[in-house]
Amino acid sequence: MDKEKWRSYWKTLTSSNLGLIGIGILITFFFIAIFAPLIAPYDPSERIAPPLMKPNGSFLLGTNDVGQDIFSELIYGTRVSLLIGIIAALISIVIGCLVGVVSGYFGGKIDSLLMRFVDLILVIPFLPLMILMAAFVGPSFWNIILVISIISWASPARVIRSQVLTLKTKGFVEAAKSIGTNISTILRVHILPGVIPIALAQFVMAASHSILIEASLSFLGLGDPFTKSWGTTLYYAQARGAFLTDSWIWWILPPGLLITALVVGFALTGFSMEEILNPRLRKGRS
Amino acid sequence: MYKFKFLYSKMIQYVLVIFLILTLNFLLPRLMPGSPLAYLAGEDVGLMTSEEKQKILDKHGLNDSITTQYIDYLSNIFTGDFGFSYQQKVPISDLIEDRLPWTLLLTGLNLVISTILGVIFGAMAAWKRGTKTDINLLTGFMFLSAMPSFWIGMILVSLFASKLGWFPVFGAETAWADYQGMERLLDIGHHMILPLITLILISVTTTFMTMRYSMLNVLGEDYIQMAKAKGVKEKTIKYKHAMRNALLPVATVFMLSLGFMLGGATVIETVFAYPGIGRLMFEAVVSRDYPLIQATFLIITFSVIIANFIADILYPLLDPKVGKENG
Amino acid sequence: MTILQVENLSTYYKTDRGEAQAVENVSFSMKKGEMLGLIGESGCGKTTVAQSILRLIEYPGRIVSGKAYLDGIDLLTAKQDELEKLRWKDISVIPQSAMNALNPIYTIGDQIVESILIHEDVSKATAIKRTEELLEMVGIKKNRFKNYPHEFSGGMKQRVAIAMALSCNPKLIISDESTTGLDVLTQAQIIALIKQLQKDLGLSIILISHDLPMVTSVCDRVAIMYAGKIVELANTQDILKHCSHPYSNGLLNATPDLSNPDKEVVSIPGSVPDLVKPPTGCRFYDRCKARMNVCKEESPDLKEIRPDHFSACFLEGGGYYHVQ
Numbered sequence: 001m002d003k004e005k006w007r008s009y010w011k012t013l014t015s016s017n018l019g020l021i022g023i024g025i026l027i028t029f030f031f032i033a034i035f036a037p038l039i040a041p042y043d044p045s046e047r048i049a050p051p052l053m054k055p056n057g058s059f060l061l062g063t064n065d066v067g068q069d070i071f072s073e074l075i076y077g078t079r080v081s082l083l084i085g086i087i088a089a090l091i092s093i094v095i096g097c098l099v100g101v102v103s104g105y106f107g108g109k110i111d112s113l114l115m116r117f118v119d120l121i122l123v124i125p126f127l128p129l130m131i132l133m134a135a136f137v138g139p140s141f142w143n144i145i146l147v148i149s150i151i152s153w154a155s156p157a158r159v160i161r162s163q164v165l166t167l168k169t170k171g172f173v174e175a176a177k178s179i180g181t182n183i184s185t186i187l188r189v190h191i192l193p194g195v196i197p198i199a200l201a202q203f204v205m206a207a208s209h210s211i212l213i214e215a216s217l218s219f220l221g222l223g224d225p226f227t228k229s230w231g232t233t234l235y236y237a238q239a240r241g242a243f244l245t246d247s248w249i250w251w252i253l254p255p256g257l258l259i260t261a262l263v264v265g266f267a268l269t270g271f272s273m274e275e276i277l278n279p280r281l282r283k284g285r286s
Numbered sequence: 287m288y289k290f291k292f293l294y295s296k297m298i299q300y301v302l303v304i305f306l307i308l309t310l311n312f313l314l315p316r317l318m319p320g321s322p323l324a325y326l327a328g329e330d331v332g333l334m335t336s337e338e339k340q341k342i343l344d345k346h347g348l349n350d351s352i353t354t355q356y357i358d359y360l361s362n363i364f365t366g367d368f369g370f371s372y373q374q375k376v377p378i379s380d381l382i383e384d385r386l387p388w389t390l391l392l393t394g395l396n397l398v399i400s401t402i403l404g405v406i407f408g409a410m411a412a413w414k415r416g417t418k419t420d421i422n423l424l425t426g427f428m429f430l431s432a433m434p435s436f437w438i439g440m441i442l443v444s445l446f447a448s449k450l451g452w453f454p455v456f457g458a459e460t461a462w463a464d465y466q467g468m469e470r471l472l473d474i475g476h477h478m479i480l481p482l483i484t485l486i487l488i489s490v491t492t493t494f495m496t497m498r499y500s501m502l503n504v505l506g507e508d509y510i511q512m513a514k515a516k517g518v519k520e521k522t523i524k525y526k527h528a529m530r531n532a533l534l535p536v537a538t539v540f541m542l543s544l545g546f547m548l549g550g551a552t553v554i555e556t557v558f559a560y561p562g563i564g565r566l567m568f569e570a571v572v573s574r575d576y577p578l579i580q581a582t583f584l585i586i587t588f589s590v591i592i593a594n595f596i597a598d599i600l601y602p603l604l605d606p607k608v609g610k611e612n613g
Numbered sequence: 614m615t616i617l618q619v620e621n622l623s624t625y626y627k628t629d630r631g632e633a634q635a636v637e638n639v640s641f642s643m644k645k646g647e648m649l650g651l652i653g654e655s656g657c658g659k660t661t662v663a664q665s666i667l668r669l670i671e672y673p674g675r676i677v678s679g680k681a682y683l684d685g686i687d688l689l690t691a692k693q694d695e696l697e698k699l700r701w702k703d704i705s706v707i708p709q710s711a712m713n714a715l716n717p718i719y720t721i722g723d724q725i726v727e728s729i730l731i732h733e734d735v736s737k738a739t740a741i742k743r744t745e746e747l748l749e750m751v752g753i754k755k756n757r758f759k760n761y762p763h764e765f766s767g768g769m770k771q772r773v774a775i776a777m778a779l780s781c782n783p784k785l786i787i788s789d790e791s792t793t794g795l796d797v798l799t800q801a802q803i804i805a806l807i808k809q810l811q812k813d814l815g816l817s818i819i820l821i822s823h824d825l826p827m828v829t830s831v832c833d834r835v836a837i838m839y840a841g842k843i844v845e846l847a848n849t850q851d852i853l854k855h856c857s858h859p860y861s862n863g864l865l866n867a868t869p870d871l872s873n874p875d876k877e878v879v880s881i882p883g884s885v886p887d888l889v890k891p892p893t894g895c896r897f898y899d900r901c902k903a904r905m906n907v908c909k910e911e912s913p914d915l916k917e918i919r920p921d922h923f924s925a926c927f928l929e930g931g932g933y934y935h936v937q
Contacts, residue, residue, distance in 0.1 A: 116299075123303045125590050127549030128567065132583040135571050136314050208432070215434045216553050220568055234437060238557065244455070248444035256437035263432035508713035515667055515708075516728045516777075517700035530718055606718055606761045 016275065022268025029262050033079045040072035044228065052247065061250040064233075065240045073233055074255055080229035081262065084145055085211035091149035092210075093203045096156030101195060103157070104164025105187065115161070121154040127216060134222040141224045144217060148210050156202040160195055167194040201273035208266035215259050230255040296598045300591045307587050311580045312359050316352075368581035373573040378581045381566060386585065388458050389562030392478065393551050396485040400547075401540060403486065404493025408536075409529055411494070412501030424498075427491045435488040435550050439557035442480050453480050456559035481558040488554075489547050496539040501532040534605050541597045545590045552586075616645040616817045617666075617785055622679030622689075624658075624665045627672075633888040635661045635674070637841040640915065643819070643834070645784075648811055650832035650849075651821045652864075656885060658841040659821045660709070663787045665689070667706065668696055684784055702732040705778040707788040707807070712770055715762040721773045722748075722758030725780050732781045747776040751806060768799035775806065779814075787819045792827075804831060825868045829853055837861045840885050840896040843915060847922035857924040860897045895927075903928055 032039060041058075042048050047067040055062045061070040103114040130147050137143040167173060173190045181189075217223060218231025221239075225232065233255045237243075242251040334342075343349055350358070362369070368378035407427075411420040430438075447455040454460070459473050504510065505528055513527045552564030559565065563582050570578035624636040636658040643649045651659045664670050666681045666688055681688045683703055691699060708714035716724060722744055729740040745755035751772040762770060771791060778786050788807060792800040808831045811818050822828050828835055829849050836846040837860065845858040856862050863881040870876045883900035886892055894909040895901070901908065907927050915925045 116302075119299060120303050120306055123299070123545065123591065123594065124307060125545030125549040125586055127546075127552055128583045128586045129307075131552065131567060131571060132311075132314070132579055135574070135576070135579050136318050212432075212434055216436060219434070219436050219553060220556060221572055231434070234434075234440065238436075238440060243440055243444040244448050246449075248440070248448075252437070252440050252444060256434055256441065259437065260429065260433045264429065267428060267432055508708060508710060509716040511669055512706070512708055512714040513716070514669060515700055515706045517697045517702065517731055518727070519697060519731075527716055531716065604718075607763050 019272030025265030040075040042069040042072040044073040088148040088210040089206035092152040095153035099157040100160025104161040204270035369577040373575040400489040408497025431491040436553040439484040500535040618642045618682040620680040623677040650828035650835040653838035657838045705783040707791040751776045
């Protein structure tokens with residue numbers, strides 16, 4: 001897409017209230033993630049107070065079982081959750097795009113082979129599969145990303161393939177083919193501009209899924225214990241029985257709310273992106 | 287026969303999936319860095335003498351050629367032998383036998399209830415599209431699907447089990463109580479309410495969204511207009527003409543979400559310490575009991591595939607196009 | 614005897630830019646046992662007229678004003694429960710595309726039986742028997758009662774739809790572009806079937822179409838619509854021989870004539886006016902070859918220029934003598 005188109009795309013996106021709220025939420029979280037050291041009052045890895053303190057003036061959300069500040073832990077956790085979500089989504093979308101474009105554009109045997117494979121992956125329950133793989137590769141920041149993205153590309157690949165199929169039947173692609181334009185030019189000039197907006201919306205959706213999956217994996221103890229995400233915080237809260245006392249209010253409630261807010265932010269942005277791409281949805285009638 | 291062709295192609299797909307996950311399961315411990323010993327016999331392998339190591343290697347046939355190992359592995363699985371859990375010191379098949387019924391009970395109920403609720407709410411939202419009811423339902427379900435499933439469970443436990451004491455905090459039945467008959471049934475029901483509600487809350491959104499979208503499409507179809515023109519009553523149009531058609535995509539999504547539901551059970555069972563397969567998988571992960579992790583994964587996937595296949599067999603009852611010949 | 618009397622019907626559609634006057638001030642009547650053709654190009658409002666009479670207009674559309682008396686009862690003000698009783702019993706439809714108008718998950722027999730049972734106090738066995746007769750009547754073997762829509766070809770589905778329209782012996786049948794999407798041969802068969810049934814059973818039918826030769830070959834009278842209004846209404850012979858309105862003339866000239874292969878086919882230049890902001894004067898003004906100053910200022914009403922021949926044009930004789 002050229003600059004003009006991007007501008008109108010952005011304009012439509014921000015003109016919808018929901019899209020605006022979504023983008024607002026995302027910007028807030030990016031801000032928190034980038035300036036975490038300035039916002040967090042303590043180093044989250046340091047034991048700076050007695051364990052299991054109630055919230056008070058100096059420890060907004062109290063302390064955990066080893067005396068670390070929960071508030072600071074959550075502020076730094078924003079970095080981990082956001083980063084894992086985004087990187088994992090990015091990798092799955094890149095793989096998804098590659099598979100989708102190759103499959104859709106070339107069709108035939110490659111297409112049926114790739115799509116068959118995608119179908120196989122989609123049948124396997126993804127969370128148990130990820131748990132299995134995460135258990136084998138061991139808990140670390142990059143392993144979690146690897147495990148999420150190695151499985152999450154399948155469904156975007158399907159979406160992108162169907163978009164390529166639609167584009168392929170458009171007059172200008174057939175025209176370009178018939179005058180002998182080479183493949184890379186057709187892909188670059190005609191196919192990619194139609195794929196990128198869809199891929200972008202898919203990316204935003206994938207990010208929200210990745211964040212939830214990361215939280216689940218971390219909650220099951222498969223997260224990196226040294227870079228604590230929100231899910232890891234919840235894992236420790238569960239393991240230390242925070243739900244048995246009042247401490248659930250400051251130890252369990254806040255991380256979950258943060259995850260929900262971030263996922264809502266991505267989802268709202270994604271919905272409004274899809275709405276722009278599919279004006280049929282915008283009218284509210286089918 | 288179209289129906290059989292359809293089932294046949296589905297069956298090939300499922301056989302391929304089974305083959306794929308079995309191969310993955312076989313390869314994972316052998317491809318990972320380090321000796322496969324650690325994955326088969328636990329992490330205290332470092333303390334073993336070389337003689338002991340040799341014994342384990344022999345027992346698992348790890349000195350055989352890779353093809354022999356593979357064939358042995360497959361034949362073991364198909365005879366129901368999933369190996370030995372070195373942490374719990376029992377054959378894995380025994381553990382699975384204990385745990386599987388609980389998971390089937392929980393997810394089975396969840397499947398039925400959340401599908402019914404999703405269909406009803408989805409149809410309602412579509413029927414009243416654009417109204418407050420529709421928007422409220424949409425917003426509610428969107429927030430619900432943005433929450434981490436296990437967190438919903440944790441909040442429910444904290445609030446209703448721990449704080450208010452209405453429900454037990456964990457387990458599937460009261461330990462050592464030795465209830466019989468009706469009493470036991472009530473006890474099990476009492477333990478199941480919170481995990482079940484959690485599972486329903488996380489599962490219902492997909493059905494709702496699909497049903498709403500599909501119902502909107504159906505309501506725009508000519509045959510709905512036609513039914514109106516025929517003087518069919520609104521209620522009959524809604525239930526007989528629109529809903530039945532709108533259910534078709536829901537059935538497809540239903541199959542896809544089976545895996546999601548069983549996966550969801552893994553985390554939810556963990557939150558409620560519910561003694562199902564999912565909880566077993568978590569226990570295995572925590573103690574790095576690799577054969578057990580693999581076995582639970584296999585069982586969950588097998589269940590999904592079996593459920594899928596049953597759904598495939600039932601699907602033609604809904605859709606006459608698949609049910610009849612020369613479709 | 615008049616079976617249907619439509620008076621000053623107006624139906625608008627809400628759009629992003631305002632309300633489009635899809636049907637504006639349409640009046641006509643038809644006699645029992647008559648076949649009336651309603652003709653015009655796509656978007657001229659002919660289907661909207663049909664849907665308004667059937668009260669099937671839904672948001673974003675709305676019926677702004679008008680009356681439609683079917684055998685004395687105003688369809689446009691009838692209450693919902695009255696309407697449910699009236700529909701199909703008194704007025705039925707052969708729909709635009711029967712492919713989509715039949716519910717895919719019920720057998721065609723069940724769907725016809727359903728419409729009988731809703732409106733008539735008969736046993737199911739009677740309804741089934743009647744359905745089988747109806748199917749035979751439209752040329753479908755009765756043993757196909759238990760088949761699903763997808764097991765029929767397009768033409769066959771259209772026949773099913775006709776049988777369904779006949780199921781309660783309605784006073785009026787609206788055939789709304791019933792042959793779109795069918796091949797030419799099947800189209801001719803379906804139209805011949807409708808005409809045959811109309812003659813045999815004495816049906817009153819409104820035939821909506823954009824196919825002028827087809828309409829003039831089977832209809833007793835023809836109403837020509839342009840941009841939401843009826844511009845000319847007369848019996849078929851008058852339309853063919855004494856066509857009056859400049860638009861009707863244009864339409865005739867734009868249609869090839871098989872009996873006169875030398876005839877030059879001339880299309881009407883220009884395009885349909887914007888119905889959100891329709892011109893204050895005649896809606897055909899921009900494209901009219903015989904336009905006058907008055908046409909820009911005032912909108913012509915439908916008036917009788919000869920016995921039973923109506924035209925909406927300011928020219929003397931409705932324009933007939935001037936356009937020749």
